[in-house]
Amino acid sequence: xxxxxxxxxxxxxxxxxxxxxxxxxxxxxxxxxxxxxxxxxxxxxxxxxxxxxxxxxxx
Numbered sequence: 001x002x003x004x005x006x007x008x009x010x011x012x013x014x015x016x017x018x019x020x021x022x023x024x025x026x027x028x029x030x031x032x033x034x035x036x037x038x039x040x041x042x043x044x045x046x047x048x049x050x051x052x053x054x055x056x057x058x059x
Contacts, residue, residue: 001025008033009043020048 003022006029010017019036023029026045033042 005048007046007048009046010037011041011043012037012039016043 001024003024006021006023006026008019008021008029010019010033019033021029021032023032026047029045030042034040
């Protein structure tokens with residue numbers, strides 16, 4: 001299983017924050033985010049490719 005980079009959008013204290021992480025899959029990204037921030041609501045998880053970062057998509 002190869003690692004992937006994901007962007008997780010979180011709803012914390014009335015604010016939406018984005019966090020990027022290296023993970024195995026989407027569920028692993030959700031687990032990491034919930035361990036880092038126990039009192040959050042996860043809005044979505046998106047895979048990030050080198051092309052997305054190059055053109056600034058989703059930033």
